[in-house]
Amino acid sequence: MGSLFRSEEMTLAQLFLQSEAAYACVSELGELGLVQFRDLNPDVNAFQRKFVNEVRRCDEMERKLRFLEKEIRKAGIPIVDTGENPDAPPPREMIDLEATFEKLENEMKEVNTNQEALKRNFLELTELKHILRKTQSFFEEAEFHHQMQDPALAEESHALLLGDEERGGQPMRLGFVAGVINRERLPTFERMLWRACRGNVFLRQTEIETPLEDPVTGDQVHKCVFIIFFQGDQLKSRVKKICEGFRATLYPCPETPAERREMAIGVMTRIEDLQTVLNQTQDHRHRVLVSAAKNIRVWFIKARKIKAIYHTLNLFNLDVTQKCLIAECWCPVADLERIQLALRRGTEHSGSSVPSILNRMTTKQAPPTYHKTNKFTSAFQAIVDSYGVASYCEVNPAPFTIITFPFLFAVMFGDAGHGLIMALFGLWMVWREKQLMNQRKDDGTWAIFFGGRYIILLMGAFSIYTGFIYNDFFSKSLNIFGSSWSMANISDEDIEKYDMIELDPNVTSIYKPRSPYPFGLDPIWNMAENKITFLNSFKMKMSVILGVLQMSFGICLSLSNYRFFKDPVSSVSVFIPQLLFLLCIFGYMVAIIFYKWIAYDASISYKAPSLLITMINMFLFKFPESQDDYLYSGQKGFQIFLVLLAVACVPCMLFIKPYFAWRAHKSGKRTFGTVQMQVNGAAEDTAVIMDQDEGEMPPPPPEGVSGHKEEEEFDIGELLIYQAIHTIEFCLGCISHTASYLRLWALSLAHAQLSEVLWSMVLHIGLGFQGWVGAVVTTLVFPAFAVLTIAILLVMEGLSAFLHALRLHWVEFQSKFYKGEGHQFVPFSFEALMEDHN
Amino acid sequence: MFVICGPKLSICGFIISIWGIIMMGLLGVFFLIKSPLLLEDIPATKADFEERAKVDAIFQQSAYNCWVVAGVYVFVGLFSYFQMRMNSRQQYVVT
Numbered sequence: 030m031g032s033l034f035r036s037e038e039m040t041l042a043q044l045f046l047q048s049e050a051a052y053a054c055v056s057e058l059g060e061l062g063l064v065q066f067r068d069l070n071p072d073v074n075a076f077q078r079k080f081v082n083e084v085r086r087c088d089e090m091e092r093k094l095r096f097l098e099k100e101i102r103k104a105g106i107p108i109v110d111t112g113e114n115p116d117a118p119p120p121r122e123m124i125d126l127e128a129t130f131e132k133l134e135n136e137m138k139e140v141n142t143n144q145e146a147l148k149r150n151f152l153e154l155t156e157l158k159h160i161l162r163k164t165q166s167f168f169e170e171a172e173f174h175h176q177m178q179d180p181a182l183a184e185e186s187h188a189l190l191l192g193d194e195e196r197g198g199q200p201m202r203l204g205f206v207a208g209v210i211n212r213e214r215l216p217t218f219e220r221m222l223w224r225a226c227r228g229n230v231f232l233r234q235t236e237i238e239t240p241l242e243d244p245v246t247g248d249q250v251h252k253c254v255f256i257i258f259f260q261g262d263q264l265k266s267r268v269k270k271i272c273e274g275f276r277a278t279l280y281p282c283p284e285t286p287a288e289r290r291e292m293a294i295g296v297m298t299r300i301e302d303l304q305t306v307l308n309q310t311q312d313h314r315h316r317v318l319v320s321a322a323k324n325i326r327v328w329f330i331k332a333r334k335i336k337a338i339y340h341t342l343n344l345f346n347l348d349v350t351q352k353c354l355i356a357e358c359w360c361p362v363a364d365l366e367r368i369q370l371a372l373r374r375g376t377e378h379s380g381s382s383v384p385s386i387l388n389r390m391t392t393k394q395a396p397p398t399y400h401k402t403n404k405f406t407s408a409f410q411a412i413v414d415s416y417g418v419a420s421y422c423e424v425n426p427a428p429f430t431i432i433t434f435p436f437l438f439a440v441m442f443g444d445a446g447h448g449l450i451m452a453l454f455g456l457w458m459v460w461r462e463k464q465l466m467n468q469r470k471d472d473g474t475w476a477i478f479f480g481g482r483y484i485i486l487l488m489g490a491f492s493i494y495t496g497f498i499y500n501d502f503f504s505k506s507l508n509i510f511g512s513s514w515s516m517a518n519i520s521d522e523d524i525e526k527y528d529m530i531e532l533d534p535n536v537t538s539i540y541k542p543r544s545p546y547p548f549g550l551d552p553i554w555n556m557a558e559n560k561i562t563f564l565n566s567f568k569m570k571m572s573v574i575l576g577v578l579q580m581s582f583g584i585c586l587s588l589s590n591y592r593f594f595k596d597p598v599s600s601v602s603v604f605i606p607q608l609l610f611l612l613c614i615f616g617y618m619v620a621i622i623f624y625k626w627i628a629y630d631a632s633i634s635y636k637a638p639s640l641l642i643t644m645i646n647m648f649l650f651k652f653p654e655s656q657d658d659y660l661y662s663g664q665k666g667f668q669i670f671l672v673l674l675a676v677a678c679v680p681c682m683l684f685i686k687p688y689f690a691w692r693a694h695k696s697g698k699r700t701f702g703t704v705q706m707q708v709n710g711a712a713e714d715t716a717v718i719m720d721q722d723e724g725e726m727p728p729p730p731p732e733g734v735s736g737h738k739e740e741e742e743f744d745i746g747e748l749l750i751y752q753a754i755h756t757i758e759f760c761l762g763c764i765s766h767t768a769s770y771l772r773l774w775a776l777s778l779a780h781a782q783l784s785e786v787l788w789s790m791v792l793h794i795g796l797g798f799q800g801w802v803g804a805v806v807t808t809l810v811f812p813a814f815a816v817l818t819i820a821i822l823l824v825m826e827g828l829s830a831f832l833h834a835l836r837l838h839w840v841e842f843q844s845k846f847y848k849g850e851g852h853q854f855v856p857f858s859f860e861a862l863m864e865d866h867n
Numbered sequence: 868m869f870v871i872c873g874p875k876l877s878i879c880g881f882i883i884s885i886w887g888i889i890m891m892g893l894l895g896v897f898f899l900i901k902s903p904l905l906l907e908d909i910p911a912t913k914a915d916f917e918e919r920a921k922v923d924a925i926f927q928q929s930a931y932n933c934w935v936v937a938g939v940y941v942f943v944g945l946f947s948y949f950q951m952r953m954n955s956r957q958q959y960v961v962t
Binding site: 505815 | 905908
């Protein structure tokens with residue numbers, strides 16, 4: 030486990046891989062997940078790269094797999110995830126996989142088409158069956174009507190056209206068509222028929238009770254059986270056209286009842302046969318899908334790995350002899366051994382005799398930043414990286430954030446009851462880590478909470494601690510050690526007469542001197558009217574103390590940076606004046622806060638001078654006349670000295686560094702190293718160590734001394750302006766950031782008040798009823814109290830305190846030393862790839 | 868037996884019940900020892916404060932109330948736990 034204090038030392042390495050061994054080596058490196066490959070063909074089109082065919086084949090495989098997955102999901106078969114992680118298969122196996130997928134896809138497609146055809150057939154037969162059943166009654170009606178209407182028909186339409194011998198009741202043959210139509214279309218259909226045929230057709234319809242399955246979409250539709258009686262061929266063609274238009278299916282229906290009965294029997298048998306065939310087809314399809322579902326996860330992983338490997342191989346260069354591939358990659362120096370081993374394994378797997386070579390290179394490019402984290406530290410590293418990835422080898426704020434972040438959160442949250450709930454929640458998530466990770470809920474909010482489980486646990490634990498300090502449990506205080514204040518000697522008549530009693534700590538019977546409440550706030554303050562006044566003073570001072578401490582620590586970390594990057598000029602000209610400026614003004618303020626707390630007790634507290642006024646007067650050089658208004662003797666001289674020292678720091682910050690740079694430029698220092706390639710002839714696959722400083726990389730060019738690029742670029746004006754901006758930013762930032770830390774006070778006050786309001790407005794209702802009614806009401810009120818506590822005080826206030834603690838870290842703390850201009854190390858890793866897809 | 872509450876409701880009920888049992892139990896104890904910090908939370912009028920014994924009785928009554936509530940939540944908790952079991956069992960059966 031590398032150190033979290035600075036990012037890992039990285040090196041640019043060159044890999045020489047033999048063409049046959051390349052695939053296996055990249056596969057091994059992907060499993061290892063420690064190298065980040067650079068694209069050596071950036072201006073080559075994606076379609077012109079060497080392995081574009083293989084990538085295309087992989088895409089095809091993935092498409093087939095996705096089709097199969099969709100079919101499996103449609104059939105409702107569960108896909109079992111065994112958690113197996115197969116290695117990337119060798120290229121020759123790819124052909125086998127492709128064949129398998131092709132076969133499966135074709136089979137599925139065939140089965141699907143067959144099933145569709147069968148279903149259509151089935152639908153037709155079913156409709157025919159319904160028609161045959163329902164039309165029996167129609168025909169009987171039609172005969173009756175025909176008998177009735179015949180004389181009228183004969184008179185009207187045939188009186189003129191036909192001769193006298195046609196009269197006399199020759200039964201007119203009515204033609205008919207029978208069919209099935211969607212229920213929704215029926216009214217319009219009827220109306221259309223009526224209009225188009227001028228009322229000379231006769232429609233009868235009845236509904237089919239059971240809905241029928243549409244073969245294409247699989248929906249259930251309601252249909253109706255209809256039969257249309259007409260006379261003559263013209264009407265017949267008209268009726269047929271209308272039916273076509275309304276997409277009604279017509280069926281041949283025999284006229285005589287005997288024929289109809291025969292047909293019905295035939296249809297029934299055919300339906301039964303078809304049903305059997307359909308069932309068998311369904312079974313077959315199901316079996317195919319089940320067997321596919323067993324392997325589909327593994328296939329997906331294999332296909333994705335192959336594709337990833339070929340994508341990576343596309344980044345490589347083919348060398349002149351066309352026999353080996355050259356790759357450039359960033360890798361951590363500490364892990365070179367493991368990379369060598371992986372390369373050796375890959376070469377062995379592929380059966381190649383020529384070993385792969387790894388060379389280290391020097392370069393002026395900034396390497397990527399790589400922090401080795403585990404599941405605990407990765408969450409904190411993530412919140413630091415959200416602001417900006419650390420520059421290469423810069424001091425990493427994350428290890429300090431692990432403690433300071435939950436602590437500042439807790440200062441703002443400060444309730445032991447709420448902290449306990451939060452800690453228990455975090456504890457449950459940590460305890461059930463493995464199970465919850467496997468459940469893999471896709472809900473984004475849950476994922477955020479689960480990812481920060483260690484943060485939540487720590488925040489809760491620290492909140493319990495600060496809850497004890499503020500003596501706040503769901504807004505009530507606990508009297509654990511016995512309060513130091515006592516009402517024992519207040520006379521009864523005083524208690525009766527006055528609504529409010531002032532307890533004077535100077536009186537020994539009221540307050541025992543030299544025996545304060547051992548840990549935390551005395552519980553009597555919970556009942557005091559001036560509780561907030563007292564706490565305000567305490568919390569404000571505490572916030573400023575914490576702020577100045579954190580900022581000074583930040584400045585000290587910047588010294589660590591200057592020393593690592595071998596920048597002595599900055600160490601002297603930036604660090605020392607910055608630290609002195611901060612300490613002379615705000616460090617002094619912290620000192621007199623402590624002094625005032627210690628030096629003044631209850632008897633002389635009325636004489637204590639205000640610290641804020643003292644600080645303001647310090648800068649106005651205004652000094653009080655009477656000796657009482659001084660905190661300590663010699664204050665006048667000391668304060669003048671501090672102010673002058675602080676003011677003197679400012680020109681140091683402004684001018685020293687540019688002056689040194691200008692001097693260095695004048696004496697013509699050479700530029701730093703250039704890109705060197707070292708290819709030694711050694712055929713072993715050991716890393717070729719550069720012969721420079723016992724194989725240590727020279728530290729990257731120091732950021733402070735400029736003028737390293739080209740001689741002409743040195744501009745003293747630019748440097749002065751940059752330094753001036755930096756100085757002003759720092760000096761004004763000192764004041765504003767110190768004031769910004771007062772949010773620690775503000776939020777803890779808000780939280781305490783909200784908590785109190787929730788108790789007195791919600792739970793108090795339940796407790797305020799006399800007698801046993803109180804129990805009933807409290808039973809109903811308590812869930813409301815619980816839900817509101819969680820929603821308002823834990824979630825809302827928790828997020829708020831989280832945000833403000835984060836802001837304090839990102840702006841106030843990190844602006845003192847953190848550049849955050851690096852880029853993240855993104856290694857080629859199958860694990861990361863699979864996680865992305867899931 | 869039947870599943871009356873869904874999975875989420877039963878888990879919520881279970882957690883609130885546990886919280887209720889612990890908090891109401893402790894609150895009852897604090898009422899019993901007549902903690903002065905709970906002075907504002909008892910249903911006593913100004914007239915009641917004349918007599919010491921009356922205030923003591925009110926404290927005791929509040930303590931009993933809290934324990935009754937804790938007792939009710941024991942049953943609610945058991946019921947929710949039972950529902951949780953039913954829900955998880957149903958999940959196995961349906962698939």
